[in-house]
Amino acid sequence: MKIALAGNPNSGKTTLFNAITGKIERVGNWAGVTISKKEGPIKPAISKSDSQIIAVDLPGAYSMSPFTSEETITRNYVKSAQADVIINVVDSTNLSRSLFFTTQLLQLGIPLVVALNKTDISNKRKTEIDLNQLSEVLGCPVVETTATSGNFNGLEALIATAIELDGHQQSAPFSDVGIDLKNPESVRSFDTKRFDFVKALVSRTVTRPIESNIQTFQDKADRILAHKWLxxxxxxxxxxxxxxxxxxxxxxxxxxxxxxxxxxxxxxxxxxxxxxxxxxxxxxxxxxxxxxxxxxxxxxxxxxxxxxxxxxxxxxxxxxxxxxxxxxxxxxxxxxxxxxxxxxxxxxxxxxxxxxxxxxxxxxxxxxxxxxxxxxxxxxxxxxxxxxxxxxxxxxxxxxxxxxxxxxxxxxxxxxxxxxxxxxxxxxxxxxxxxxxxxxxxxxxxxxxxxxxxxxxxxxxxxxxxxxxxxxxxxxxxxxxxxxxxxxxxxxxxxxxxxxxxxxxxxxxxxxxxxxxxxxxxxxxxxxxxxxxxxxxxxxxxxxxxxxxxxxxxxxxxxxxxxxxxxxxxxxxxxxxxxxxxxxxxxxxxxxxxxxxxxxxxxxxxxxxxxxxxxxxxxxxxxxxxxxxxxxxxxxxxxxxxxxxxxxxxxxxxxxxxxxxxxxxxx
Amino acid sequence: MTNIVVAFTILVILSLSVMRILSDKRKGKSCTGCAEGGSCSTKPIQDTGKHSIDKRIKIKQLT
Amino acid sequence: MSQSILNLLPSKLMQLFQACDVETNIEGGDKSLFEAQLNRAYTIKAVESTDKEIVDFLFTLGCYKGESVSVISVLSDTYVIAVKDARYSIDADLSKAILLF
Known part of the structure; x- marks a missing residue:
C-alpha cells in the first residue's frame, strides 16, 4: 500500500514524512526544499500494521496546473494513480489558499485524508477550525496534526485514518463536469468558482481573531533583516x-x-x-x-x-x-x-x-x-x-x-x-x-x-x-x-x-x-x-x-x-x-x-x-x-x-x- | 609473520572500503556516504523547459 | 580587513560594471500595486502581463480579479504582499502587473 503526501510548499510534508518514516530528508523553513519524490516505509510503531506501508513524499505544489518542474513531478505522480491513498498536508494557518489544491486532488478519485498541519501555530493564534463541518463539506476525513512535535502530534490517528480509507470511494465536493477544458477562459472562470467555493467554506468553518494582513512583529523584523542596505x-x-x-x-x-x-x-x-x-x-x-x-x-x-x-x-x-x-x-x-x-x-x-x-x-x-x-x-x-x-x-x-x-x-x-x-x-x-x-x-x-x-x-x-x-x-x-x-x-x-x-x-x-x-x-x-x-x-x-x-x-x-x-x-x-x-x-x-x-x-x-x-x-x-x-x-x-x-x-x-x-x- | 598479519589487515580494510563504494554505486548514489539521503541519484526530469499555454490546457484537460 | 573588502565586493562589482536594467512594459493609467499605500486592503482589478505563466501562477496563489491584497512593506526593491493569509515577496516589476481598483 502506498500513501502519497501532497500539499502546498512549506506546509510540512517532508517534516511529516520524516516523522512517520524515521528518515532524515532535508527540511527547511522555506518553500521548495523538496525537489524530487522520496519514498520510505512507515514505522510500524506508527502504522500499527503488519503489512508494509510506503509513504511517498512529493514536492510542494499550489495547484494541479504546474508552474515549476517540481509541481510537474507532483501532478504526474498523483495523476498516474500510483498512490492508494493521498494525505493532503494542509497548512492550517492558510486554509483559504491550501484548500484550492485539496478540491483539485479530491477530483482524482483517490481516497484522500486532509492532515491539518501546523495546528500548534493556528492554536497559538486562537484560530478555531470547525473540523466536522470541514470534513463534511469536503467529503473526506480531516485530522489535526503537528508534524514538528514529538508526541500528541496526531500522526498515528492520521495514518490509521489513511489505512482505513484504502479502497473507499469519496465523492468530490466540486467537479468540472460540463466544463470546456480546452478553453482557457472557461477553465479560468471555473477555477475562480473553485476559489469562491473555498472562500465560502473557510468563512463558515474558520474563525480567526487576528486578521492575517495586519502588521506583525515579524513584519518589523523583516524590515530590518531584509533591509536594502542593512x-x-x-x-x-x-x-x-x-x-x-x-x-x-x-x-x-x-x-x-x-x-x-x-x-x-x-x-x-x-x-x-x-x-x-x-x-x-x-x-x-x-x-x-x-x-x-x-x-x-x-x-x-x-x-x-x-x-x-x-x-x-x-x-x-x-x-x-x-x-x-x-x-x-x-x-x-x-x-x-x-x-x-x-x-x-x-x-x-x-x-x-x-x-x-x-x-x-x-x-x-x-x-x-x-x-x-x-x-x-x-x-x-x-x-x-x-x-x-x-x-x-x-x-x-x-x-x-x-x-x-x-x-x-x-x-x-x-x-x-x-x-x-x-x-x-x-x-x-x-x-x-x-x-x-x-x-x-x-x-x-x-x-x-x-x-x-x-x-x-x-x-x-x-x-x-x-x-x-x-x-x-x-x-x-x-x-x-x-x-x-x-x-x-x-x-x-x-x-x-x-x-x-x-x-x-x-x-x-x-x-x-x-x-x-x-x-x-x-x-x-x-x-x-x-x-x-x-x-x-x-x-x-x-x-x-x-x-x-x-x-x-x-x-x-x-x-x-x-x-x-x-x-x-x-x-x-x-x-x-x-x-x-x-x-x-x-x-x-x-x-x-x-x-x-x-x-x-x-x-x-x-x-x-x-x-x-x-x-x-x-x-x-x-x-x-x-x-x-x-x-x-x-x-x-x-x-x-x-x-x-x-x-x-x-x-x-x-x-x-x-x-x-x-x-x-x-x- | 607480523608482516602477513599487517598486510592482511590492510587488505581487509581496503576491500571493505571498496566494497562499500561499489555497493553505493550500484544503488545509484553519486557519492559514497551521501549526507542528503542519496536523493541525487534520481534521474533528471525531461520536462524542464517553459511550458506553452497549449501544454497547460492539455494539463487542465487531464485534471 | 580583508573581510570587509570582500563584503563590499558585490556592490562594488555593481558599480564597476554597467548594470543591465530590466525594462518594464506595463503602461497605462491604471493604479497598480506598485503605487499602493502600505497596510491598506485593495481589491485586484486585473493581473496583466505578457508572461501568461506568471498570471496563471499568481492565480493559483489566490491573486486574481476581485481578491483582496495588501502591501505589508517595501524592502530593497521588493514588495512584501499579503494574499489569502500568506506573505509573498515579489519584485517591483511584478507589482506593476497587479492592477487595483
Missing part, C-alpha cells in the same frame, strides 16, 4: 558569528579532544606492530590509512558545530529573507532571487544544490545558476577551509566568512559574464517567493540533521578518502620502475612524476610544488582529499593541535613543513575552493545543463576563475606583505591575461550577437 551586512555578521563559534571557539576545543583519541589509536597500532614489520607496510597502515583518514576525521567536531548552526539558521526562516536581499543583486546580473535557494542547499553539498536549480523557470538563469552554484563552499570544502584557517590564520573566523562572500562575489561576476556572453541582457524575469514565518529553530531537528551529516562524513572518510590516501601513499613510495624510492629522493616517485608538470603551472600562484599539486588533483575526486593527501605527502597526522605537533617534530610547525607563506596558503585555499568542484558535482552539472557547450564552458570558466583569483591573491598579497612581487609573476600574468582575453572575446561576441538579434527584431 540586509547584507547583517547576513555577513551572522555568517561571521557562525564561523566564529565553529572555527574559533567551540569547534577547536572539541576537535582537540577528538584528535587526541585519533593520535592514541595511531600510537596503539604503532606499538602493536612493533619493529619487525616492514617499513613499507607500517607506513601504508600508519601514515596512509590511519594518518590520512585521521587528519580528515579530525575536523569532524568542528564541522558538526558548523552544520548545527547552519541547520538552526535554515529552520528559522531567515534563508528566505536572504533570498530577498540577494534578489536585488542577482537581478542586476540577470539571475533571479530564486538562484539563492540552490546556493543555500549547495552549502551542504553542491550536487543537490545544482539539482535544485530545477525550480528556476528561465532556462538561461537555470543554467547559469547550475554552473555557478559550485562557487559556494560545500560541506566537503569545510575541512580544507578549517585546515588553512587553523594552520596559517590562528582559527580566525574571517577566513571562512570571506570564502563564502568571495563565492557570492564570484557568482555575481560569473552571472554578469554569462549574461553578456549569451547576449540576453534585455530578458526579464519575475521574482516571487513565499515568505515563511520566523520560528524558534528546533534544537532537536538540528541535532538529528547534524548527526546524519556527521555519519555521512565518517563514511566518506572511511571509504573514498581512505582508498585515495592508500593509493597516494603507494604512489609516493614507489618510482616508475616499481622500486622503493630512496630516502631524500621523493621527487622520483610516481606521484611526484604525475604532479610535477601541474606544479609548474602553479608556480605563479605561490604553490608550485608537486605535493600541493597532487593534493589539488586528488581534490577532484572529493574535496576532503586535499586534507588527506596533504597529511600523507607531508607525513602530518594532526592538523588541529599544531602546537603539540611542533613539539613532536622538533620545532618545525605545519606551516614550515608545507613551506608556504600565509599569503601563498590563502592563495592555495582560494584555488581549491573556486576551481571546478568534484567529479560527481561536474556530473550533476552535466545532467542539469543538458548541453555540452554550457558544461565545458562552465568547467573552463571555473578553472579560469580559480587560477586568476589565486594568482591575484598571491601576487597582490605578497606585494602588500613584502613589497616585492611573488615568484613567476610574468608567466602568471601572461596566463591570466590570456584567460581574461578569452573571456572578453566571448563577451564581445555575445554583445555583437545580441545587437544583431535586436536589429533583426527591429527590422
Amino acid at each position: 540586509g547584507l551586512p547583517i547576513f555577513a555578521v551572522i555568517m561571521w558569528a557562525v564561523f566564529s563559534i565553529s572555527q574559533t571557539h567551540v569547534g577547536p576545543v572539541l576537535a582537540d579532544v577528538f584528535v587526541g583519541w585519533i593520535d592514541s589509536l595511531y600510537a596503539l597500532v604503532e606499538t602493536l606492530m612493533g619493529d619487525e614489520v616492514s617499513p613499507l607496510l607500517s607506513a601504508l597502515l600508519l601514515d596512509g590509512i590511519i594518518g590520512g583518514v585521521g587528519a580528515v576525521i579530525g575536523f569532524l567536531p568542528l564541522i558538526m558545530v558548523l552544520f548545527f548552526l547552519l541547520a538552526l539558521l535554515e529552520d528559522s526562516g531567515y534563508m528566505a529573507r536572504v533570498a530577498v536581499i540577494m534578489d536585488r543583486f542577482f537581478k542586476k546580473v540577470g539571475l533571479s532571487g530564486k538562484s539563492i535557494i540552490p546556493m543555500v542547499i549547495g552549502t551542504g553539498c553542491a550536487i543537490p544544490g545544482i539539482m535544485a536549480t530545477r525550480t528556476i523557470q528561465n532556462q538561461r538563469q537555470r543554467r547559469t545558476t547550475a554552473m555557478l552554484t559550485p562557487f559556494i563552499p560545500c560541506g566537503a570544502k569545510l575541512p580544507v577551509i578549517a585546515l588553512f584557517a587553523g594552520v596559517f590564520f590562528e582559527n580566525a573566523a574571517w577566513v571562512g566568512t570571506s570564502m563564502y562572500f568571495a563565492g557570492i562575489a564570484l557568482i555575481i561576476f560569473g552571472a554578469l559574464m554569462v549574461v553578456r556572453i549569451t547576449g540576453e541582457k534585455g530578458s526579464r524575469s519575475f521574482f516571487i517567493l513565499e515568505l515563511p514565518e520566523y520560528r524558534i529553530p528546533s534544537v532537536k531537528r538540528a541535532v538529528v540533521s547534524t548527526l546524519s551529516r556527521a555519519k555521512a562524513f565518517v563514511i566518506k572518510a572511511a571509504t573514498i578518502i581512505l582508498v585515495c590516501n592508500a593509493v597516494v601513499q603507494i604512489m609516493q613510495t614507489f618510482n616508475w620502475q616499481f622500486e622503493v624510492v630512496a630516502e631524500g629522493a621523493a621527487d622520483t616517485s610516481i606521484l611526484a612524476g604525475i604532479a610535477t608538470p601541474f606544479a609548474f603551472i602553479l608556480i605563479p600562484l605561490g604553490f608550485g610544488v608537486w605535493q600541493l599539486a597532487a593534493a589539488a588533483i586528488t581534490g577532484f575526486i572529493a574535496k576532503e582529499n586535499v586534507v588527506g593527501t596533504l597529511a600523507v605527502v607531508y607525513g602530518i597526522t594532526n592538523f588541529i593541535d599544531t602546537e603539540e605537533l611542533a613539539l613532536v617534530s622538533g620545532g618545525a610547525d605545519v606551516a614550515s613543513i608545507m613551506g608556504l607563506s600565509s599569503v601563498a596558503a590563502l592563495s592555495y585555499l582560494v584555488f581549491n575552493l573556486f576551481t571546478p568542484p568534484c567529479f560527481a558535482a561536474i556530473g550533476a552539472m552535466n545532467a542539469e545543463l543538458e548541453n555540452k557547450k554550457w558544461l565545458w564552458g562552465g568547467v573552463a570558466f571555473q578553472f579560469g576563475v580559480g587560477y586568476v583569483v589565486a594568482f591575484m591573491t598571491y601576487q597582490i598579497g605578497t606585494l602588500l606583505v613584502t613589497g616585492l612581487l611573488g615568484q613567476g609573476f610574468i608567466y602568471g600574468l601572461i596566463a591570466s591575461l590570456i584567460l581574461v582575453g578569452i573571456l572578453v572575446y566571448f563577451v564581445r561576441k555575445g554583445g555583437e550577437d545580441e545587437e544583431q538579434k535586436l536589429e533583426l527584431s527591429a527590422a
Whole structure:
C-alpha cells in the first residue's frame, strides 16, 4: 500500500514524512526544499500494521496546473494513480489558499485524508477550525496534526485514518463536469468558482481573531533583516558569528579532544606492530590509512558545530529573507532571487544544490545558476577551509566568512559574464517567493540533521578518502620502475612524476610544488582529499593541535613543513575552493545543463576563475606583505591575461550577437 | 609473520572500503556516504523547459 | 580587513560594471500595486502581463480579479504582499502587473 503526501510548499510534508518514516530528508523553513519524490516505509510503531506501508513524499505544489518542474513531478505522480491513498498536508494557518489544491486532488478519485498541519501555530493564534463541518463539506476525513512535535502530534490517528480509507470511494465536493477544458477562459472562470467555493467554506468553518494582513512583529523584523542596505551586512555578521563559534571557539576545543583519541589509536597500532614489520607496510597502515583518514576525521567536531548552526539558521526562516536581499543583486546580473535557494542547499553539498536549480523557470538563469552554484563552499570544502584557517590564520573566523562572500562575489561576476556572453541582457524575469514565518529553530531537528551529516562524513572518510590516501601513499613510495624510492629522493616517485608538470603551472600562484599539486588533483575526486593527501605527502597526522605537533617534530610547525607563506596558503585555499568542484558535482552539472557547450564552458570558466583569483591573491598579497612581487609573476600574468582575453572575446561576441538579434527584431 | 598479519589487515580494510563504494554505486548514489539521503541519484526530469499555454490546457484537460 | 573588502565586493562589482536594467512594459493609467499605500486592503482589478505563466501562477496563489491584497512593506526593491493569509515577496516589476481598483 502506498500513501502519497501532497500539499502546498512549506506546509510540512517532508517534516511529516520524516516523522512517520524515521528518515532524515532535508527540511527547511522555506518553500521548495523538496525537489524530487522520496519514498520510505512507515514505522510500524506508527502504522500499527503488519503489512508494509510506503509513504511517498512529493514536492510542494499550489495547484494541479504546474508552474515549476517540481509541481510537474507532483501532478504526474498523483495523476498516474500510483498512490492508494493521498494525505493532503494542509497548512492550517492558510486554509483559504491550501484548500484550492485539496478540491483539485479530491477530483482524482483517490481516497484522500486532509492532515491539518501546523495546528500548534493556528492554536497559538486562537484560530478555531470547525473540523466536522470541514470534513463534511469536503467529503473526506480531516485530522489535526503537528508534524514538528514529538508526541500528541496526531500522526498515528492520521495514518490509521489513511489505512482505513484504502479502497473507499469519496465523492468530490466540486467537479468540472460540463466544463470546456480546452478553453482557457472557461477553465479560468471555473477555477475562480473553485476559489469562491473555498472562500465560502473557510468563512463558515474558520474563525480567526487576528486578521492575517495586519502588521506583525515579524513584519518589523523583516524590515530590518531584509533591509536594502542593512540586509547584507547583517547576513555577513551572522555568517561571521557562525564561523566564529565553529572555527574559533567551540569547534577547536572539541576537535582537540577528538584528535587526541585519533593520535592514541595511531600510537596503539604503532606499538602493536612493533619493529619487525616492514617499513613499507607500517607506513601504508600508519601514515596512509590511519594518518590520512585521521587528519580528515579530525575536523569532524568542528564541522558538526558548523552544520548545527547552519541547520538552526535554515529552520528559522531567515534563508528566505536572504533570498530577498540577494534578489536585488542577482537581478542586476540577470539571475533571479530564486538562484539563492540552490546556493543555500549547495552549502551542504553542491550536487543537490545544482539539482535544485530545477525550480528556476528561465532556462538561461537555470543554467547559469547550475554552473555557478559550485562557487559556494560545500560541506566537503569545510575541512580544507578549517585546515588553512587553523594552520596559517590562528582559527580566525574571517577566513571562512570571506570564502563564502568571495563565492557570492564570484557568482555575481560569473552571472554578469554569462549574461553578456549569451547576449540576453534585455530578458526579464519575475521574482516571487513565499515568505515563511520566523520560528524558534528546533534544537532537536538540528541535532538529528547534524548527526546524519556527521555519519555521512565518517563514511566518506572511511571509504573514498581512505582508498585515495592508500593509493597516494603507494604512489609516493614507489618510482616508475616499481622500486622503493630512496630516502631524500621523493621527487622520483610516481606521484611526484604525475604532479610535477601541474606544479609548474602553479608556480605563479605561490604553490608550485608537486605535493600541493597532487593534493589539488586528488581534490577532484572529493574535496576532503586535499586534507588527506596533504597529511600523507607531508607525513602530518594532526592538523588541529599544531602546537603539540611542533613539539613532536622538533620545532618545525605545519606551516614550515608545507613551506608556504600565509599569503601563498590563502592563495592555495582560494584555488581549491573556486576551481571546478568534484567529479560527481561536474556530473550533476552535466545532467542539469543538458548541453555540452554550457558544461565545458562552465568547467573552463571555473578553472579560469580559480587560477586568476589565486594568482591575484598571491601576487597582490605578497606585494602588500613584502613589497616585492611573488615568484613567476610574468608567466602568471601572461596566463591570466590570456584567460581574461578569452573571456572578453566571448563577451564581445555575445554583445555583437545580441545587437544583431535586436536589429533583426527591429527590422 | 607480523608482516602477513599487517598486510592482511590492510587488505581487509581496503576491500571493505571498496566494497562499500561499489555497493553505493550500484544503488545509484553519486557519492559514497551521501549526507542528503542519496536523493541525487534520481534521474533528471525531461520536462524542464517553459511550458506553452497549449501544454497547460492539455494539463487542465487531464485534471 | 580583508573581510570587509570582500563584503563590499558585490556592490562594488555593481558599480564597476554597467548594470543591465530590466525594462518594464506595463503602461497605462491604471493604479497598480506598485503605487499602493502600505497596510491598506485593495481589491485586484486585473493581473496583466505578457508572461501568461506568471498570471496563471499568481492565480493559483489566490491573486486574481476581485481578491483582496495588501502591501505589508517595501524592502530593497521588493514588495512584501499579503494574499489569502500568506506573505509573498515579489519584485517591483511584478507589482506593476497587479492592477487595483
